[in-house]
Amino acid sequence: MQVVKIVVTGPFSAGKTEFIQCISEIDVVSTERKISRPEERVKNQTTVAMDFGRISVADDLVLYLFGTPGQRRFDFMWEILAEGMLGFVVMLDSVRPETFREARSILDTFRAYAPVPYVVAANKQDLEDAWSPEDLRIALRIPRDVKVLPCVANNRDSVQQVLLELLFSVLELMDEEE
Amino acid sequence: MALKGNLRDFSTTQLLNLINLARKTGTLTIQARKTRSRLCFREGKLVYATLDGQDDHLAVMLQRAGKITEEQARAIQGRAEAKNDKQLGLLLINAGYVSQDDVVRSVRNYILDNVYPLFTWSEGAFQFESNVLPFEDRITIPINLENVIMEGSRRLKEWEHLQEEMPDLDVALRFADRPDVNMRDINLSVEEWRVVSFINPRNTVRQIAQYNNMSDFQIRKIVYGLLQAGLVELVRPEGAARPAPSGSAVQAPTTMRRPAVKRGVVERLIDFFQK
Numbered sequence: 001m002q003v004v005k006i007v008v009t010g011p012f013s014a015g016k017t018e019f020i021q022c023i024s025e026i027d028v029v030s031t032e033r034k035i036s037r038p039e040e041r042v043k044n045q046t047t048v049a050m051d052f053g054r055i056s057v058a059d060d061l062v063l064y065l066f067g068t069p070g071q072r073r074f075d076f077m078w079e080i081l082a083e084g085m086l087g088f089v090v091m092l093d094s095v096r097p098e099t100f101r102e103a104r105s106i107l108d109t110f111r112a113y114a115p116v117p118y119v120v121a122a123n124k125q126d127l128e129d130a131w132s133p134e135d136l137r138i139a140l141r142i143p144r145d146v147k148v149l150p151c152v153a154n155n156r157d158s159v160q161q162v163l164l165e166l167l168f169s170v171l172e173l174m175d176e177e178e
Numbered sequence: 179m180a181l182k183g184n185l186r187d188f189s190t191t192q193l194l195n196l197i198n199l200a201r202k203t204g205t206l207t208i209q210a211r212k213t214r215s216r217l218c219f220r221e222g223k224l225v226y227a228t229l230d231g232q233d234d235h236l237a238v239m240l241q242r243a244g245k246i247t248e249e250q251a252r253a254i255q256g257r258a259e260a261k262n263d264k265q266l267g268l269l270l271i272n273a274g275y276v277s278q279d280d281v282v283r284s285v286r287n288y289i290l291d292n293v294y295p296l297f298t299w300s301e302g303a304f305q306f307e308s309n310v311l312p313f314e315d316r317i318t319i320p321i322n323l324e325n326v327i328m329e330g331s332r333r334l335k336e337w338e339h340l341q342e343e344m345p346d347l348d349v350a351l352r353f354a355d356r357p358d359v360n361m362r363d364i365n366l367s368v369e370e371w372r373v374v375s376f377i378n379p380r381n382t383v384r385q386i387a388q389y390n391n392m393s394d395f396q397i398r399k400i401v402y403g404l405l406q407a408g409l410v411e412l413v414r415p416e417g418a419a420r421p422a423p424s425g426s427a428v429q430a431p432t433t434m435r436r437p438a439v440k441r442g443v444v445e446r447l448i449d450f451f452q453k
Contacts, residue, residue: 002443057450061443084437086444097183129180138199139192141411144355164451170444 002061006166007081008051009068009106010091011099015123015153016067017051019091022159024053024065068106082113087166091153094122094130097139104140117169121151121162181306185210190296191327191334191406193304198222198323199408205310210302217293218311218318224326225311225318227292234288236263236281236317243284245276262315286319290326297330300339324407325365331403332367340398344405347384347394350415351377351401354408364409373400382415 008016021027051067066081082088090107093099110118120142122133131139133148142148147165152158181196185208193206201222208215218226228234241251254266267281276284334340366374369392376386387397404410 002439004439004443004447005437055450057447061446063447086437086439098187100188129182131181135181135196135200138196139188141405160451164448167444167448167451170439171441171448174441174444 003064004061005064005066005085006163007066007068007085007088007110008091009078009088009110010121010123011093011102011106013096014091014093014099014103015121015151016091018153019089019121019123019151019159019162020051020053020065020067022154022156023055023163025056026054078109079113082110085114085116087117087119087170089162089166090118090120091151092120092122092136092140094124094136095127097131100136100139107140107142117166117173119147119149119162119166119169121149121153123151123153125150126152126155181308183304185299185302185304188304190299191330193306194224194323194327194330195406195408197306198327202306202308203311204306204308205312206304206306208296208299208302208304210299215292215296216312217296218313220311220318220320222323223320224289224293224323225320226313226316227289228313229292229295234316236266236285239284239288240270240276240280243280243287245280245284250275263317264315267317281317282319285317286321289319289321290329293326294330294333297333324409327407328364328366328370328403331399331406334399334402340395340402343402344383344398347387347397348382348415349412350379350382351386351404351410352379352413353377354411356408364407369396370400370403373397373404377410379413379415 008019010016051065053065053067055063055065057063066085068078068081088110090103090110092103107118107120120136120140122130122136124130125133133150136142137144137148147169149162149165150158151162185193190208196202197206197219199222203220204218206217206219208217212230214230216228217224235255237246237251237254240246241248246254254270270276271278271281369390372390373386373392376389381389383397383401386392387394390397392400401410405412
């Protein structure tokens with residue numbers, strides 16, 4: 001059985017859980033606890049364990065999606081989750097500019113972990129106040145050769161497209177190395 | 179697409195840099211407590227700016243620039259009610275009171291005087307309206323934002339803010355890939371040019387500071403300005419090991435290996451999602 005791993009990371013409440021939930025064939029494994037700090041009161045429930053989703057591609061091939069914990073105090077788990085990943089997705093909350101700086105920090109951290117391809121998913125593009133992917137690219141100083149993709153995390157087609165683009169990036173890297 | 183937020187999350191410098199690089203046309207409105215600022219842009223260049231409480235009549239601009247007296251300004255304002263600034267400017271030039279250069283410089287200085295204070299605003303709601311350009315009857319002067327950002331950054335005083343923006347001096351710099359920018363058109367101070375002359379992926383920011391006998395604060399201010407103007411980018415120094423990720427309790431390995439996944443597996447995944 002071949003197992004492939006993709007990590008989904010990003011700031012608190014960027015939509016990581018919804019992203020994985022949307023495409024996983026199993027219910028996302030997560031644990032809810034009461035929010036402990038006022039600034040986390042953006043949503044009603046929060047995950048304090050990692051999000052985990054599974055997609056059975058074939059009898060001999062499974063894709064696992066791992067979501068990093070949203071709160072910074074759980075970042076010690078990031079290195080563990082990053083080990084062996086094929087690539088990663090950085091989720092951005094397009095309507096909350098106060099999270100951009102943290103997103104940039106998370107992106108830099110994961111880039112330092114492993115030389116694997118990644119894409120940036122500009123989530124919540126269905127909302128009126130969403131910053132455009134191109135504006136987000138400039139705001140976060142994301143290099144031109146990194147894809148910044150529009151995303152609506154509760155839309156299956158949108159989530160699939162983000163994963164596809166990541167896989168294309170993986171293939172491109174393989175081609176370059178050959 | 180909306181471009182709105184608050185300056186506490188996205189500074190004036192970052193906003194202007196975004197508008198510059200994206201070559202936006204429209205009006206940026208910033209509301210801070212009781213003061214409102216409006217900045218107009220055309221294809222990424224600043225063309226007009228107002229600040230609440232400022233009288234933006236051309237006569238006042240010329241008087242502030244010392245091109246006409248206070249009495250002349252009052253007289254002009256009293257008589258020229260039916261004329262807009264463009265018509266008034268032509269009249270004054272034709273009558274020999276001021277030159278075209280006087281008008282351009284006065285308007286330019288007025289615009290910049292209304293913009294520079296914004297760099298010290300740490301709080302305020304902003305919204306950018308695309309393709310909205312009020313002040314059609316005003317004289318607009320296209321001003322390159324790189325220079326505005328550099329000067330605004332020079333006026334930036336908070337040391338804590340600089341430290342937050344650039345906590346690590348052991349990174350290197352490289353010139354941003356922007357063929358539309360000619361360094362000769364950018365106005366830099368002597369110190370800034372010294373730093374620019376050392377930009378090389380082999381030199382860390384700390385090393386550049388040491389070569390030029392600059393303090394941490396000085397080099398941070400200069401590099402921050404160059405970054406925000408979109409002239410340079412941060413890179414890992416050539417030959418350096420990967421840095422340990424911030425916040426990790428355990429020292430990260432310098433190189434995490436890529437998984438041994440074959441091309442065929444990736445192609446199967448792509449086929450699966452494309453169905």
